[in-house]
Amino acid sequence: MSIFGKTKKAEVKKDATATPPAVEKDSTPAISSDSSHVLLNPRITEKSTWHSAQGVYVFDVAVNSNKQQISRAIRAIYKVTPRKIRIVTVPSKSKRSARTGKLGVKGGGKKAYVYLKKGETINLS
Template sequence: MNQERIFQILRAPHISEKSSVVGDANNQVVFEVAKTASKPEIAAAVAALFDVKVEGVTISNVKPKLKRFRGRPGVRSGWKKAYVSLAEGEEIDFLDGATQ
């Protein structure tokens, strides 16, 4: 897999309270990924980019939300979320030690 496709698959880490709880309890990391990405592609991209061993990938499609803007209805776009299980002893630090 080429470097350009890796950056197309992995859009951003999804940092939230739920993802922090999942990460501490199950050694998982949550990413926002491209809608066209498959589980093997996500696993290969995370392994190549962060140099970690991936145990498994679970995917969730986040549905679009209906919102109003100045009284007019609108729709936020939906996106795909990937829960990546890392091998025992592996870790990804997005803050790069900034909290110390």
């Protein structure tokens, strides 16, 4: 009927060799398999088709993405390495509705100019 017990239990000693060795991590970050949320779609306009002849491709990208994420997404999806990436913020604009006459907002966003090395191409069709 002793709650705390009269005798002391023997302590179990742990071996230091029983723990598994530490695993080293790679210094390069893993490419996310879900890169589709970074690149929304290619931007097909007259200006972008002219740029594609010079090796520059234009994409609509997520607003919270940065150059490193865009570069990883291009490498993962299109299997080419970008030489340079430029990001432009597209401002939102006020537009009047033709049907109701009320003022609405045309959403802005972000677009990225992806520069490739000479000889590398991306098939956007």
